[in-house]
Amino acid sequence: MFKNKPFLSLVVVLSLVFAALPLSAAAQTAPAPQSASTNYDAALAKIEKTINERREELGIPGAALAIVKDGxxxxxxxxxxxxxEKKIPATADTQFAIGSAxxxxxxxxxxxxxxxxKLSLDDSPKKYLPYFKINDPETDKKxxxxxxxxxxxxLTRTDLAMITGELTRKELIEITGLAKPTAKLHEKFQYQNIMFAAAGEISATVEKSTWNKVISSEILQPLGMNNSTTTIAAMTKARDYSFGYEYNFDTKAARRLPFREITASAPAGAINSSVNDMAKWVEFVASGGELNGKRLVSEKGYEEWTKPQMPIGGKVAYGLGWFIEDWHGLKVLQHGGNIDGFNAMVAVMPEKKLGFVLLTNVSGSPLTDEAKNIIWSALLPDAVPQKPAETPGKDAAAAQTFPKVSADLLIGTWATAKGTLKTDIRKDGDKVTLNVPGQQPYPLVAKPDGSFSLSPLPDSFSISAKVDASGKVTALSLVQPQGTVELVPTAPTEKPAITVEELHKKxxxxxxxxxxxxxxxxxxxDADVDFVNQGVTGTARSYTEAPNMSATATTFSALGKTIGKAYEYFDGTNGDETSTFAPTDVWAGLKLDNARLAADFYRMLKWDENFSAIDIQSVVKVNGKDTYAVKFTPKKGTEYTVYFSTETFLPVKQDAMSVSSTSKQRLPYSEEYSDYRKVDGLMIPFVVTTNSLSMGKIVITIKDIKQNVPIDPKVFTHHDVALDKARSRKAGNAH
Structure with missing residues (x-):
């Protein structure tokens, strides 16, 4: 709601093609292995066609796929x-980064x-890493x-310090000990990279070696995975490796990204491999922990590895390095991977001795997750429940439980009968989206059976409508891996009597x-910044100037030293953001529209000019006090909701979605405004608290504010940023 949001886009960045040729030209097929069975020819042809067409749709330059069945x-x-750039084909021997796989x-x-x-799973990490600490006494002890x-x-994701590339593994673990946890031990599933870095360091410590050498000697070499590496330096010396890219859905172009050497956090995501090599890994997992009669882990160890350890929800859990889910009653072990320029999926169905690995060279693509249902459905058609045939002579409308309806008919607010889940379906530009609190909007995409998929979620998620005899939608069935939830329409909330014009004046x-x-x-x-759940602090200086220019310079610190810098600007027409740890992101599409709106110096005065709709939706509590919840729909940009105090009429909170040109996902965040003080006759919130799933809580506290001062025009231009003292990022700098 305010004219400048310091490092909003930066927070999003941290939270982690040219048109493709027809299939005949773009699909580079390696000779089929002699062991391949012709029984699967039709299914494999269907899989290749579907995967490749989807690859082209998503602007993915290249990929490689291997499927293993019955050894x-x-x-x-x-x-x-x-x-x-050189149009060199990917092959089954091309190395890609596999990320978190x-x-x-x-x-x-x-x-x-x-x-x-040499150790026990039930040992304290402190036994091997004396500096290990959790910033909660009870958790730290247990x-x-x-x-x-x-x-x-x-702990939530403490990735900010990690992504800067300026710290050793020991330092990353120490910083995590400064981060404030967002839950108690075992309270809820929260993805955590640095805990895996610590686990990898423990295995290296007990082996009196490095993590890279342990992985190579204990796993890669015994499995014959000789075309796999654990550093970018080693991968780029290989005969066959891929470059990494990101695809911009606004400009419809892919750009090559620099490789990221993640030495310090290597155990969380540093392996590079080919699908031919990873096929050996898939076979090993599908065969219960052995390959060619060679067992690397005991049966008990394999069971620990692949059994549910931490519930996520319903039939979904996490094992030890594996997501564990259900596909039509069959157990699936899977793990994706996403790192600069690469996206991967490894999925195994042990009961069917079936698995696959899909490696791609673009960041953050939904294809790798979609591939699971594509491949399972094609190779295991009998496992997919068949729709019952209609009874001859029976009225078709009565026999069809979920008839085809327009997505527009689903618009409204829905909840479970007990009110434990509340969501709404609304129009979002040219799409109709499902909106769950704290999550990105999910566009509804009509399916042939009358249901709707929820992009970009896999096919295991869908929503269907129930209608009465008159065709009115009476209920929704939300299908997800955890089970099916029935939602009913909620009674319309009585809107406040105050008008938009009256509220605006107040x-x-x-x-x-x-x-x-x-x-x-x-x-x-000038402001101090506390990344509460990251163990990182910082300082920021933001500049704004009429009519619509803004810029923010941010410095990040941890353990008493500077670990990163960032700069973003908007000059009234264009803008970008750059940092010491990520390539420059030139804003386009919705991201540019949002920057333009945020930089409008007099936006608070121009409700009629900037917004196509302003809706005072209801009176809701924010921190125990009544507020007017007002939804703003910009003429250009993404909608957001601002909560104005019913007593002071000052903004106290904002809910919004951040967008990216390189991903169709939208990430929710909120901002709360407090400690209002009068400066030159204007009320300014001196504390802004941002919350997001990826970064947790960020507290921005104003230390100094100057108004109507001259600003050098060069401030509102692109700035290259660099640390004062460059630190080595070579692979041997930490282990």
């Missing part, structure tokens, strides 16, 4: 290009060490190695009046 590789091919390897290395009597491997530590008066607002021409703010 044999039945498919191993490259699709598209490993080098888009590495976590299952790290967990296995710990289990192997346990089999050898946490064990097992908890490092199943995301139950109570808000302007509360902020200081139109005269004072229009007298303001520029503002420079």
């Amino acid at each position: 044999k590789v039945i498919y191993a091919n490259g699709l598209g290009y490993k080098d888009l 590495t976590k299952a390897f790290t967990a296995l290395s710990v289990l192997i060490a346990q089999d050898q009597g 946490i064990v190695i097992r908890d490092l491997l199943d995301h139950s530590s109570g 808000v302007i008066a509360a902020l200081g009046g139109e005269e004072n607002l229009r007298a303001l021409k520029s503002r420079v703010v």
Whole structure:
């Protein structure tokens, strides 16, 4: 709601093609392995066609896929290009980064060490890493190695320090000990990379080696995975490797990204491999922990590795380095991976001795998750429930429980009968979206059976409508892996009597009046920043100038030293953000629209001009006090909701979605405004508290504010940023 949101886009960044040619030109097929069975030819052709078409739709330059069934590789091919610029095809031997699919390897290395009597899953991490600490006395006392491997530590993602690339593994673990947990031990599943880094360091410590050497000697070499590496430096020396890219859905172009060497956090995601090599891994997992008669882990260890350890919800849980889910009654072990320029999926169905690995060279694509249902459905058609045939002579409308309806008919607010889940379906531009509190909007996509998929979620999620004889939608069935939930329409909330015009006048008066607002021409703010759940602090200086220019410079610190810098700007027309740890992101599409709106210096005065709709929805409690919840729909940009105090009429909270040109996902965040003080006749919140799923809580506290001061025009231009003292990021700098 305010004219400048310091490092909003930066927070999003941390939370982690040219048109493709037709299939005949872009699909580079390796010779089929001699063990491949012709019984699967039709299914494999369907899989390749579906995967490749979807790859093209999503702008993914290249990919490789291998499928293993009954101990044999039945498919191993490259699709598209490993080098888009030179049009060099990807092959089944091309190395890609597998990202977080590495976590299952790290967990296995710990289990192997346990089999050898060198540690126990129930040991305290402090036994091997004396500096290990959790910033909660009870958790710090009770946490064990097992908890490092199943995301139950109570910490949210502490990735900010990690992504800067400026710290050793020991320092990352120490910083995590400063971060405030967001839950108690075992209270809820929260994905945690640094806990895996700690687990990997423990396995290296007991082996008196490094994590890289342990993974190579204990797992890769015994499995014959000789075309796999644990550093970018090693991968780029390989005969066949891929570059990494990101695809911009606004510009419809892919750009090559620099490789990221993640030395310090390597156990969480540093392995690079080919699908031919990873097929050996898939076969090993599908065969109960042995390959060619060679067992790397005991049967008990394998059971620990692949059994549910931390519930996530319903039939979904996390093992030790594996997500465990259900597909039509069949147990699936899977783990994706996402790192700069690469996205991966490893999925195994042990009961059917079936599994696959899909490696792609683009960041954050939904294809790898979609591939599970594509491949399982094609190879196991009998496992997919068949729709019952209609009874001859029976009225078709009566026989069809979920008839085809327009998504527009589902618009409204829905809840479970007991009110434990409340959601709403609304129009969002040209789409109709399902909106669950704290999550991104999910566009409804009509399916042939009358239900709707929820993009970008996999096919295991869908929503269907129930209608009465008159065709009115009476209920919704939300299908998800955890089970099916029935939702019923909620009674419309009585809207406040105050009009938009009346509220606008009161808000302007509360902020200081139109005269004072229009007298303001520029503002420079210095603030301290506390990334509460990251163990990181920082400082920021933001600049705003009429009519619509803004810029923010941020410095990040941890353990008493600077670990990163960032700069973002908008000059009234264009803008970008850059940092010492990520390539420049030139804003386009909705992200540029949102930046333009946020930079409008007099936006609070221009409700009629900037917004196509303003809806005072209800009176709701924020921190125990009544507020007007007002939804703003910009003429250009994404909608958001602002909560105005019914007493002071000052903004106290905002709920919004951040967007990215390189992902169709939208990430929810909230901002709360407090400690209002009068400066030059205007009310300014001196504390802004941001909350997001990826970063947790960020508290921004203003230390100094100057208004109507001259600002150098160069401030509102692109800035290259660099640390004062460059630190080595070479692979050997930490282990």
